[in-house]
């Protein structure tokens with residue numbers, strides 16, 4: 001038996017609450033040794049006048065647990081609200097955003113049956129620093145920031161990830177033919193640190209053609225490391241061509257904490273209808289269990305989930321009349337997973 | 342007969358000279374009424390000490406002809422060289438980068454037989470403004486610039502393009518959930534100007550999921566308008582899943598001139614071997630012929646090219662043993678096109 005660990009939980013907005021409650025139900029049924037502390041963040045907190053979307057009690061919980069399981073959050077448009085995702089990543093120093101993608105063929109339809117690609121995305125810098133100005137009545141600007149320290153942390157993380165996960169190849173993607181200083185720095189640091197990892201095959205691709213090849217022949221790739229915004233785009237591409245953005249979980253990792261979330265958004269259009277796919281958040285929870293050392297529970301949850309998918313229990317987003325057996329809702333899918341634990 | 346028109350021609354670097362000479366040979370055989378003026382730009386000009394990669398005689402020719410047919414150019418890394426592509430686009434005021442993509446199924450293998458998507462990319466602003474600084478020994482920055490004037494020009498261009506080309510739907514892609522001022526301005530201008538075009542169906546997607554859907558289900562899209570860097574990335578994605586980035590041409594359009602080019606790079610690794618696919622540049626030339634009002638010649642070239650592809654005359658980049666008849670080189674492919682004029 002694992003000793004119980006406190007974790008912080010944010011149920012999010014839109015489809016957040018329903019996918020979170022089903023995810024927690026599965027974790028409990030699987031015997032995960034977790035004590036959830038629920039925090040209030042997101043839409044309600046914004047509307048209550050807190051422009052950061054997160055209050056002092058929430059920070060207090062995070063400081064204690066150092067682990068956040070988070071459902072998607074809606075940042076209201078306008079009104080000067082900052083993205084809570086970005087705030088959490090920055091304030092918790094979560095510099096590495098790790099997004100594994102694997103084909104579930106034949107359980108889930110994909111054109112790429114052997115796809116197995118991990119996107120490692122720098123998570124604190126780039127245009128996400130959130131520094132924007134109105135320069136003249138006609139011109140607005142946003143600052144793209146890149147630091148050598150930041151590049152070194154994420155590039156080293158990516159090489160170490162390759163070693164620890166027996167991954168043979170790391171591809172760096174930048175646009176350094178245009179941004180010679182910023183993207184150029186990222187590429188240079190990649191080449192410098194790469195010399196310490198002669199066991200890992202290394203190459204660099206310009207992001208435009210790299211994204212095109214990831215879309216077209218993702219099976220050629222192993223691990224990709226890139227800047228924040230490019231990573232945002234290519235991780236959605238790879239997840240989608242692997243099956244669906246609705247299936248992918250991610251970990252946001254720092255030296256003093258970690259945040260686990262689905263890569264998709266809060267999908268307000270289908271909220272409250274019990275139709276959303278909880279898989280992305282469940283996969284994030286599996287990454288969290290591994291992070292906490294609960295490898296046996298992680299494997300149990302992952303296998304039951306895979307079984308449910310293989311047996312054709314599919315939510316609407318991945319339902320295909322040819323390959324699916326039943327079109328199930330959020331709760332029924334969780335039931336199917338629990339039945340297979 | 343069309344009266345002869347002077348055009349400026351840059352043969353480029355890498356595979357540039359060979360694909361240009363075959364393209365010009367096809368144009369001549371097709372009876373295009375063109376008088377090429379060759380200018381020196383790119384690698385040789387850079388190496389001769391001109392950091393912009395383009396000299397006064399070249400500008401002089403461009404001022405006269407207002408039309409440039411350009412093969413890919415290599416910007417040397419390091420040494421403070423500026424991208425010649427960016428310089429040309431800015432100096433000539435080419436604010437709209439138009440990239441049509443159409444499936445050539447069954448002539449060229451694609452997973453999307455009915456794909457027909459035009460990417461319209463803002464071409465002067467965004468991170469391409471090229472303003473980068475070393476801020477501290479650790480931190481570098483790049484400025485992303487967006488102007489209301491620039492947004493209005495490209496968005497209006499896109500709506501007008503839809504009308505003139507009987508295109509029913511325009512999708513705008515931005516990341517305005519993060520960049521509320523810059524990308525937010527682009528999105529707002531799209532909604533404002535969109536009110537003048539009730540005949541065009543309109544929607545907006547966040548660039549991450551938009552790029553993922555373009556990669557996965559491109560047949561859902563018609564015309565997409567977006568900022569410079571996103572347009573760079575998604576135009577490569579769509580061209581690649583339509584068949585190959587090697588098949589796509591583009592026009593860069595301004596109020597006082599236009600530039601036509603392939604969307605791919607100079608591929609120095611295969612230069613001088615007579616294996617490169619001249620199709621991208623040839624398609625750019627077809628767009629140029631239409632721009633010059635030589636619609637009959639444009640159609641003749643396009644049809645002969647399509648015929649050659651349909652009859653399985655394929656360069657190495659698109660060669661598939663199942664569907665191709667002959668693996669041909671650059672010159673032999675041009676021969677095949679000319680034979681079908």
Ligand SMILES: CC(C)[C@H](C(=O)O)[C@@H](O)C(=O)O
Nearest residue numbers: 083085086232263518519549
């Ligand atoms: C919701 C949004 C702020 C976020 C991002 O851009 O990082 C999301 O797209 C993601 O990929 O996690």
Ligand SMILES: CC(C)[C@H](C(=O)O)[C@@H](O)C(=O)O
Nearest residue numbers: 177178208424426427573604
């Ligand atoms: C070569 C490069 C400067 C160029 C760009 O980034 O615009 C190219 O990728 C393109 O898409 O035309």
